[in-house]
Each structure stands twice: as structure tokens, then as C-alpha cells.
Amino acid sequence: MDFDLNEEQEMLKTAARDFLSKECPKAMVKEMAQDERGYPPELWHKITELGWPGLVFPEHYGGSGGGFLDLTVLVEEMGRACLPVPFFSTVVLAGLFILNAGSEEQKQDLLTRVTQGEVILTLALTEPTAGYDAASVEVEAADDNGDYIINGTKLFIPDAHIADYLICIARTEKGAVPEEGITAFLVDAKSPGISCTVLKTIAGDKLCEVVFDNVRVPHKNIVGELNQGWAPVAKILQQATVAKCAEMVGGAQQVLEMSAEYTKERIVFGRQLGSFPVIQHHIANMMIDVDSCRFLTYEAAWKLSEGLSCEVETHMAKAWASEAYQRVAALGQQIFGGVGFIQNHDMPLYFRRAKAAESTLGDSYYHREQLAQLLTRAESSAS
């Protein structure tokens, strides 16, 4: 057991925190929530120069060959800073998917460009069915003399409006079970027949509706195996879920620290707000939620890094973080009172993100049910 980060991770954490405190001021974050594009290209460029998009990719694709735990450390800092760049979509959702399932040629082509910051990618998985299970994949890709024609609507797709390529998860066959007959396609976002509409979301995340209307994709753009696409989806869901939890840990940690500082400055009834036991107990409860999220998340991330199975840990981390981050944000709002309710304060950034993160990649109910399947070895008779 060792709860310390290693030396390189400490350096990465410090460097990321220093860089983001300078380059990612909250005023910019708030501006980006209103911005059509949603991210500042100059900042994305600087981040690329720091090598962050290449952190987890092997050196022969231009990356630095880091592990999942390194990525976790970095994403936590991004969550702390509310960094508005297409990192999660390009690197975590799509980049890791290609690394896990793509052909050597696809990896050479795309990952090299990801690490150089030349391309923005995303994963188009969810649909109006709004589920993360295989049965929720209804968008169809029909074989047309070797090419595939994709029809249907993908929904809640992050950064699709700025993406160069989408990895579209589509149904190519009606299998005996929902997991069979799913295929991943690399789709040029400018293909004829694709229309993209940005949704207006609680945290200002650019989630999109992507409609595929007879979009033609060549056979060579299949990522992974035809009809066998669910396994890499399940794998990326696990990795992305743990990374999302890391982002949430970062946000919760920042809310805790901001709130604690405020209780020392704010004077009420002639004394510091933080000298009242009721407020101390709020802070203590926030500490418990932050540390519990952190350890559950890092245990899962460590297992991923080590190549160990971590289904249980992943479900635990997201089921817990989905609720705990919101409790922390709500207590932060309570401690700041009216000042934290005003738009230009930093608290709303976190309160909004905590809600958005709750349902992204599965909420507490979903992950507890998945966990129950592993614990009781029985299916819910209701589902």
C-alpha cells in the first residue's frame, strides 16, 4: 500500500497546476461556456506543446508512453481547473479507443496526429435511448457492396461540432444478444449526410446531436472487428469512467479548498465563519467525500494501470463520485451563501459540472446495479 504519487506524477501534477492556474483563468472558462466553439485554440495548442495529448500513447506514435495512473493525475488537475479543451473527447474517448482496437495503420495515422494536436476526435456512442448498454445502440450501418451506409441519430456526443473524425458505434447485425453485431466506424466529420447541432447544457459542455443520413463509410474505416465492436466499447467505457471520476475528484477538491478558505475570511456575528462547529462539520463531511472519491478512483486507476481487472472498483468509484461530488458542491454553495449563487462566482462552475458529471458515463443507480450483478451473481428481475 502506498498512497503517495511517484516523483514523476508529483512533478506532472505540480506542472499542470501551475500551468492551468496561469493559462486557465476562470473568466476564460466562463467565456468558453458561451462561446460557440467552446475552447480557445491557442490554449489547446500550448497544451499540445506540453505533450499532454500524447501522455498515454506509446513513443512510436509521438507520445510519452505514460500509464493510466499518470493520465488520472493529469485529468484530476483538469477537473480542478474546469479546463475547456477537447482533451477528454480526443484523447480519452477516441484516442484510447483507437489505441485499444485500431489497426496499426489507423494508429500510425490518427494517434500520431492526436499527439501532435493536429486532430480533434470524439466517440459517438450514445443515442436518444440514452443508455450505455449494448441494447441502446440502434443506429444502423448497412453493408452496401463493401461500404457501409450509416443512418440514425447519435445524441450527447461531446465536441462533435469541432471534431475532425467521429468513431461511430453502430449496429451492423441483429445478434442473438445485444452485444453481438456492433461495429465501430471511423467517420470523417465532414462526410455528406452528417448534420451536427450543439445542445445547450447545464455545464456549458458542448454536447451534440449528430444525425447520420445515409452517410457512406468505406470498409477500411472499421475500427476493430466487424460485429465485434462491443468489447472495445466496454473497455473504453471503463477507462473513460475512471477518467471522469478523476475529473470529479479534482473539482470536488477545489470546492473543498475554496470553501475552507472562505470560512477563514468571512466574518459573521463578530467571528470567523469557520469557527462555528456547524460549518466545521460541513467541511469535515466534504473532506470525507473528497477523500473517499479520491481513493476509490485511484484504486481503480491503479488497477487499470497494472492491467488488473477492475470492474468492481470502477462501478464503485462512479456510483460514489456521482453523488459525493454533488454533495460537496451543494455544501460549497451553502457555505458561500448568496455570493456563490451569482453567475460570475466560481461556485456555479462546479455545481453545474457536478450535475453534468453525475449522469455522464452512468449515474449512481446504473453503477450500483452493475455492481450488484457482480456481488449477488443475479440479475435484477425488474430489468
Added chain:
Amino acid sequence: MDFKVETPEPVDTDTEDGRKFRQEVRDFLDKELTDDVIRERALNRDLPYDTPPLVREFNRKLGARGWLSPQAPDWPEEYGGVERSEVERRVLAEEMTARGIGWGSGYGGIQGAVIIRRGSEEMKREFLPRIARGEISFALGYTEPNAGTDLASLEMRAVRDGDDYIINGQKVYSSFAHITTHHWLAARTDPDVPKHRGISLFVVDFATPGITIRPLWTMSGDRTNEVFYDDVRVPARNLVGEENNGWSYIREALGVERIGMGGGVVGEGRRTILTDLIEYANETERGGKPLSEDSNVRQRLAQLAIEASIRRLFSYRTSWLMRKGDIPEVEAAMSKVWGNEFDQRMGHIGTQIMGLYGQLEAGSRWVPINGSVEHRHLFAVHLSYGGGSHELMRSLMATRGMGLPREPR
């Protein structure tokens, strides 16, 4: 970071010494671990504040051989420390586990830790070897009718008289006092200074004349005690450390105690109330289907499993910090608060899942899981104030952990 649970390096115990020692342990267990002891132990599994007589007797024999724990106390030999080879440790651990024996604390760990650091040479020589052998054991004598969470207000009086102190007053909630040999007693030696500065700590033999121990039965059916001191004469050499410095020793001892509370040692794969509950849900049918298929039950079991995992991680963090040489006050408080409140939820949710059966008590017809969940529900109530109220713990966490200002007094 590394979440690997350290497992000891494999040791070859199949050596001449190893085989000989294993035979010695087996012979001992065959003789002493009788069916009666096993039966008594099983009946008593869920009563943490009591040790029945046969089990006590068995523990005493274990202690006489220095086998109370596979890890002999790491004290110098002159204080009863035992040099034990890795082979012997493995053999002991394997043989005890094979017979389903968990290692008891012997109720001396907290006191031993303070005595070795603060006790006089005379006290170390007198008590440590006996603690190591399990000959003496302790009940805490802190709380009084008018001093609980505000412990420093205690009124029990110790007045120096020649080579002795004469002690008068009353202690309450002195759990284990009826089955231990000594009292770890806090008493006021100077009433004229600020209350934290006039307290001393004593080791008192319960056999001393003038001590009366009376049972107090708790809501959960566990026994605790009130202890009356009526002109009890205690030799001055039984004073721990310096006179009037007892408060700092008590804080040290409470720190050690809290690390144990709400976490303690968590065995991987160990049978717990949660594993019992999951098994119960799998095997119990309601309305023609197992409880474990009911999505409400599934949600609650999953939530308990997550919370148990957090308890495990908090507990690991505390012991990791201690191994690094830190004194994890904030982290121990967090671990205590979490672990104990989790225990309360476990009892509450567990009995709720059982429905009408949740009210049945141990020994009743139809009672599920020996009544252990119902007992947990009642027992856990005291955990959020015993050993440091959770209000105090949370304030400590916020002030020491996040630098919040202390409440002005």
C-alpha cells in the same frame, strides 16, 4: 501509488525447526481448544464487549506461551518482547487460522504502547512482560457521570499519601472492567490548576480493596460497568509517567484507540456482516423470488459494499501513514467517523432488508444470521460518541486538516 495488499513473502516452514514447532502448536491446540471453548466462542461471536470464561482461560494459556499474537510484541527482551522467527510466525498464523481463531488484542495494546513510551523503568519491567503474556488486561477508566466528551472535567480524586495515592470517585461505561485485571485510570491530582493540567494516569489492580464494579446493561444487551472507588490505596509507582501530565498520555492513548475504531485491521475476503447479508439475500425468497433480485435490495447492498470499500481504504491509509512514522490524527478521526457511521448504516439497512425478520433477536426461532444484524443495529449506536464524539472528531478534522479556526471558548 500502489493499492496492493502486502502479503508476506513465502517462507519455507517445512524445516526441522518448523515441523517441530508446528507439532508443538498442534499438540497445544488439540489439548486446549476443546469443543466447549469452540462452542462458547461461537455463541459469543457477536458480543464484542464480553469474553466468556472458557475463552478467557484459553487466551490466558495462549498468552503464557507468548502466542497471543503471531507478531510478538516488538519490545526489548527485558520487557517481555519475544524474538520470533519468520517460520514460527507463519506456522502460528497458519495453525490458528486453520482452527478459526482470530487474534485478540488481549486488551493491552493501547496501554502497552503508552507505557513503553512514558512509563518509568520500574513500571515497564513490572507490567510490560505481563501484558505481553496476557496475564494482565485493561479496562479504560476515563468517563464519569459528569465527564464524557468533555473528559478533562473529570472529578475522580487522587490524593498523595506517603508512598501511595488515595483515590475516591466514580467511573462509568468502563467496559470489560468485569473481565479484566487492571484499570487504566484517569484521576485529578491537582484541583487548583486549569483542568487539563491537574490530571494523572494510573494503573490500578482491580483486586485492590475499596473498588466496587457494578454492571450497566446496554440497549444492545452488552455489559459495561460503573466502578466505584472508596478510599482506594494505590502505590505511587503505579503512576504512569509524571504526575499531572496524564492528559497528554490520555490523548496519545485515544489516538491509538481511534485508529483501531471504525477500521482496524481489515482482512481481505473475511466473513463480514455484509457477506452474510448478501448470502441471505441470495437465499431468501420473498414473493416467489430471491431478495437479491429485488432492485431496491440490490441498490442497498451495492451501496453498502461501496461504503465498506471506503472504510477499507481509509483504514489502509491510516496504517500506511503510521508505518511511515506519521501520527495520523486527522486521518484516524476520518476513519473512525466513517467506519462507525457505516456500521450504524449497516445495522439499519441490514435489518430493513430483512423486513419483519429484522426485529428477531439472537436465540429466537426464525432469527436470520443469528441475530447479528439486529445486534449490530443496536450496538452501533454508541460508536458515534464512544472513543470521541463525532461532533468533536469533525471539528478536529476541519481545524487540524483544513486549518479552520477553533471555536472561541
